[in-house]
Amino acid sequence: MAQDTARQPPPTSPTAPARALLPLILPSVAVGIVTSLVFVGVSTAAEQLQHVLWGPLPDALGVGRYSVLWMFVMLFATGVAVGLVVWLVPGHAGPDPATLGLDAPVLPPRVLPGLVLAVGLMLAGGPSLGPENPIIAVNVGLAMWLGQKLVPRAPDALWPVLAEAGTIGALFGTPVAAALVISESLAGRPLRGRLWDNLFAPLTAAACGAITTTLVARPTFDLGLPPFGHPRWNDVVAALVIASAAALLGMCAVRVFPYVHTAFHRLRHPMLMLPAGGLVLGALAAAGGHLTLFKGLTEVGELARDPDGWSAGQFAVLAVVKLAALVVAASCGFRGGRIFPSVFIGAAFGLCAHALVPAVQPAVAVATGVLGMLLAITRQGWISLFTAAALVSSPAVLALLCIASLPAWLLVTGRPQMQLHADGTPIR
Incomplete structure (x- = not known):
């Protein structure tokens, strides 16, 4: 009798009746x-x-x-x-x-x-x-x-x-x-x-x-990048490297976020913090150009239309300036979210990798760059995977993204987030 009891499957939660739903x-x-x-x-x-x-x-x-x-x-x-x-x-x-x-x-x-x-x-x-x-x-x-x-x-x-x-x-x-x-x-x-x-x-x-x-x-996330076929071994290596490197770049922003936030909040008044933030953002826009303005979803489409139209250095400048602008805008008091700017940053970072190593397919570079950046900035695993996959619109990229997410997640999990407690200390 005891053995029969032990072999019984564990109890499962009952389903809700239709009248409850x-x-x-x-x-x-x-x-x-x-x-x-x-x-x-x-x-x-x-x-x-x-x-x-x-x-x-x-x-x-x-x-x-x-x-x-x-x-x-x-x-x-x-x-x-x-x-x-x-x-x-x-x-x-x-x-x-x-x-x-x-x-x-x-x-x-x-x-x-x-x-x-x-x-x-x-x-x-x-x-x-x-x-x-x-x-x-x-x-x-x-x-x-x-x-x-x-x-x-x-x-x-x-x-x-x-x-x-x-x-x-x-x-x-x-x-x-x-x-x-x-x-x-x-x-x-x-x-x-x-x-x-x-x-x-x-x-x-x-x-x-x-x-x-x-x-x-009628929104769309598909960037119209060159189609991605069957994954190859070099695609796996590229996905692992780009996603991890993008996550590390994102963690640099996460690390400095509380210090930038503290610097702006020493001004104490919104009529000092926000205009000062605007001036810093103006200087960053002067350095990075108009593509580093706004939420970034339209601008990332401009990058994707010509993935070979910029040099690796130009893509790197766009990514770094946009990341700095995200940190400043989120620190000084502007009301907004961080997902869409992170998409631009990750895409620019991925295209930088493609420009450095042309054998890396643009679709793989963009998707994994966005994945690593979003994991670092948002700590939302599903949002990161879904957004990265939606940009490419290729089922074959999902397996690569799941593999690439593993080392990237190990780099960000348990570490400070880009979100603060009321006292200004980062949430973990």
């Missing part, structure tokens, strides 16, 4: 659609403002659109504008962005308008940050506020998960990224029921966010 569909669909519309709305408004600030306005003034003078003027003015929002608008555009990651806190409604305004001005003005962190924070706060009013019986813990999943789906145009991120966050929690039951509502929100963005904005 059906009520989640409508709130998940609504949250997914709204989070996408918020993201698309803020991004579109920022793009329109960017077009004016970096097009007709300098033309009317007789100044070159990307002249050194205009880059200094615009980045300093952006620092002043965002500083005014952080100083004067109720809620001060949320907490210090250096303390936030993708898992955003629930912010009160009065903070959200200022945060939207701050991220819109930042995206249009040129600092090297993306929209992801503040947009997730806005959507989490909005979902919690509306959810408590419209569906008071639903648990409060539901709304942040749905908003985060819907926004990630909207950002990447696919629910797969959100499902992977949510499953990673669920790994450390006790689950009620099967994993798929816990993913049902977030996946619904992510799918609706992704399809809404696809229908409205």
